Amino acid sequence: MNAKDRAKYQARTKIMKALAHPARLLIVDVLAAEGERCVCDLTELVGSDMSTVSRHLAQLKGAGIVEDDKRGQMVFYKLRVKCLTGLFNCIESVVKCNANHSLAVLSN
Amino acid sequence: MNAKDRAKYQARTKIMKALAHPARLLIVDVLAAEGERCVCDLTELVGSDMSTVSRHLAQLKGAGIVEDDKRGQMVFYKLRVKCLTGLFNCIESVVKCNANHSLAVLSN
DNA sequence: CGCATATTTGGCTAAACTTACAAATAAGCA
DNA sequence: TGCTTATTTGTAAGTTTAGCCAAATATGCG
Numbered sequence: 001m002n003a004k005d006r007a008k009y010q011a012r013t014k015i016m017k018a019l020a021h022p023a024r025l026l027i028v029d030v031l032a033a034e035g036e037r038c039v040c041d042l043t044e045l046v047g048s049d050m051s052t053v054s055r056h057l058a059q060l061k062g063a064g065i066v067e068d069d070k071r072g073q074m075v076f077y078k079l080r081v082k083c084l085t086g087l088f089n090c091i092e093s094v095v096k097c098n099a100n101h102s103l104a105v106l107s108n
Numbered sequence: 109m110n111a112k113d114r115a116k117y118q119a120r121t122k123i124m125k126a127l128a129h130p131a132r133l134l135i136v137d138v139l140a141a142e143g144e145r146c147v148c149d150l151t152e153l154v155g156s157d158m159s160t161v162s163r164h165l166a167q168l169k170g171a172g173i174v175e176d177d178k179r180g181q182m183v184f185y186k187l188r189v190k191c192l193t194g195l196f197n198c199i200e201s202v203v204k205c206n207a208n209h210s211l212a213v214l215s216n
Numbered sequence: 217c218g219c220a221t222a223t224t225t226g227g228c229t230a231a232a233c234t235t236a237c238a239a240a241t242a243a244g245c246a
Numbered sequence: 247t248g249c250t251t252a253t254t255t256g257t258a259a260g261t262t263t264a265g266c267c268a269a270a271t272a273t274g275c276g
Contacts, residue, residue: 001134001155009130009137011203012196016128021234022117025124026109029117039253047109049236054254056234064206073243073252081205083198088120090191095119097189098172129264147223160265162224181222181273 018063019087023048024056027077028084031066036078126171127195131156132164135185136192139174144186 019025023046030045031037039057043050057077060066067080127133131154138153139145147165151158165185168174175188 001153005134006130008203009133011206012133012199013128013130015199015202016124016133017233020121020124020128022114022121025117025120026113040251045109048234050253051237051255052235058254064202064209070242070253073250075253081198081202083201086194087198090189090195091120091123093191094123094172094189095116098119101172125263131264148221156264157266158223159225159267163264166224178223178272183223 015063015065018059018065021056023053024060027053027056027060028065028079029088031077031079032084032088036069036076038074038076040074042077123171123173126167126173129164131161132168135161135164135168136173136187137196139185139187140192144177144184146182146184148182150185 019028026046027042030042037045039050039054042057043053046053046056057066057068061068061077064080066077069076069078127136134154135150138150145153147158147162150165151161154161154164165174165176169176169185172188174185177184177186
């Protein structure tokens with residue numbers, strides 16, 4: 001594999017890693033459904049320390065998934081890309097496929 | 109957030125984590141393009157120790173993304189789901205969006 | 217059976233990730 | 247300015263992950 005391909009997979013990996021955490025998936029889900037939210041709202045939603053949530057948001061931002069907008073003393077985050085629906089549909093289909101498979105195994 | 113939602117995000121996270129590694133993304137890409145491959149082929153492709161590749165494959169299998177089929181002394185892996193294209197399209201659009209943004213920043 | 221090949225697993229180390237608390241920064245308001 | 251609130255950052259501890267080598271397992275073949 002050449003350097004260009006390696007860079008391609010590294011770039012993809014950064015995005016996948018940013019999404020590979022329950023709190024961050026929850027945040028993305030909420031932002032997709034409801035538009036922008038401040039850190040304080042997301043902190044309450046996630047239920048972790050605000051510093052932890054802030055770091056989760058920094059990671060999503062670093063991957064280019066969200067963008068922030070400071071207004072007054074609050075910082076609002078929103079999605080930067082619109083395609084997340086397709087991505088989650090795929091993940092969900094894997095989840096469902098796994099569930100079906102588990103049921104099939106149980107019924108043997 | 110209730111227990112059901114928590115389980116939902118945990119299940120999604122498992123799948124995202126399984127895909128959050130350059131070697132595993134490469135493997136999935138190749139399997140999507142070329143169908144099944146044995147561990148030996150994938151080992152050469154990835155360029156790591158066979159034991160490492162075997163563990164990558166185990167993780168993909170554990171997440172329900174691939175399935176294995178032992179024939180003789182070789183084990184063949186193939187994708188278990190077909191939706192990966194949509195998922196990669198999304199990731200790629202984030203990558204491209206990031207690249208465009210970087211260019212825009214550079215040209216300021 | 218005895219040997220070679222393909223794959224997985226055990227064990228270990230180094231690196232990365234997650235998290236909370238405390239301290240620093242920034243903005244609004246009296 | 248001094249105080250309060252919102253957010254980020256420094257730091258440290260605990261957990262997870264990645265990687266390799268060596269050993270175990272499984273299959274095929276003479």
